Amino acid sequence: MDFQVKYYGTRGSIPVPGRDFEIFGGNTTSVLVMDKDTVIIIDAGTGIRNIGADLIKWGLAGKKDFTVHILFTHSHWDHIQGFPFFVPAYFPNIHFHIYGATKLIPRKPELQQPAENIKTDRWDIKKTLSFQQCFQYFPVRIDQMSAHFTYHEVTPGSPLTIDHIKVDTLHLNHPNESIGYRFFLTNGSFTFCSDTEPSPESNENIIRFADKSNIFAYDSQYLPEEYENGKKGWGHSTYMVGAEISRRASIKEYHLIHHDPAHNDKFLIDLQEKASLEFPASTVIREGMEFSF
Template structure:
């Protein structure tokens, strides 16, 4: 009887998931070099992918897409900030927008008016040239990844495998998992990778019936857990190799380094604290971070705020630029944005980061601002 109830429950959950699917329009950010206010630009080794690409389709290059870029807690755009954006856009239209097409006028708007940074917590999707899917972290951004995957699945049903890497298990990095629709479909196999030998138990605790109506052990997908530690190398059939590296953060956190078959390197390092006192640590990290084509790095605070939040486990944009410069990184993406910061303040931080890069004379470093929907080619 209990087994039958479990099957019925899973069937209802899958049906509910299908009924709740909505059309997701992921806005792929234009090349930052297209707009004068978006300083830094994307070089020839890091381009934007068109919106027409979808998961599980064969593509020619490795694609990194940002689905969640906020730190600590999801931060939806509030009415007051939304109103401010609208009023600023209308004011600019009155000043100089008349006679332009809507598209031309939109392109002329300042970055913080034209775009929203996004509200979701950390989630990164990487698709290799064979269409294999890798996800880093399961913040609230993973919900939209799941919607996209189920839309694709319903068009062409069949077994799917998703590789999920976990930096750490603070809430803002795992809280989206119960809303990731593929976990309710038996055709999906989720393979979890992390340096945490008890990761499965941690995820099960999150979905204890006291906190969520569906337990993690009862969901319909297939689950596998792979433990690996710093020094190990994971090798995938597409030629992707992955290593991890410990970061300073309360409770611990790990960076992941992906190297493609063509030798391009992408590193994701969030919830990491680097300060001005850490030059030895930064130097010791050289082998892991050296020469990355694309580094997405925690830059949650201004420099002043980082002084008042010492040991909170996050980095200022100033130190993020210092690190990227020391490690000879080609493209730095500032992420894990403070949830209390408005889009305007976040863009001001980006501008200040570019100024700091220029003061350091780091001519080969390009700086980008993480926002939901942004995609990079490797």
């Protein structure tokens, strides 16, 4: 494999099978980042099922003491729903390092116990993923998956180190908060900012965060007119904002991701033309695309 970044799912919100989506693909967010021997997956949308199939096909999943790092931007369904179907998680020889933010969720007044005075519930990434696999929703619990799991808390704004790779993190403007990641790989950097709504403050933060990245992948779910007409507050952005950030941050390549489930292939081909006029090095990402630098 000579790629550093490969997209296995670029759809937002919900998977969309069907003929109208076969060029750009219908799987939800999951991206494989590989550098030297380090394997990182961003999010576990339905695309992660095919990452699992490839890791097995390439013989990596059968290696003794194989390690995979999975970083979650946040825990909305389109970013976690593929995890129960990620076959390497059932391999006892694999060690997964799972990274995600901990959320403190206000407890409803009727559930508060005066004696305990507990006003918030703590949802770390382990608890969040575990609930997706409780009995009502899936037959196998996460602690019944055979791989080894180590969980790591991410505090947006604090960097991580994964093997030789420094990873910067950023708070993104999204309901229940999303995390942006910037990976400093051997030959350049890859910045991934999905699920984020524009605001003057957030845009400036992203411009600083992504400065001079080789690749900048950015939530481009809506056209500006869609955003203005009913999608404000839904937590997503537009290609016009992505192009503006790319210009101001001197990005080499801008990747449009998190396609709206209502946007079929024809719509996204038109979007490619529109985006290229704003920022020539724009690519509306199709499932299966891979990039190296």
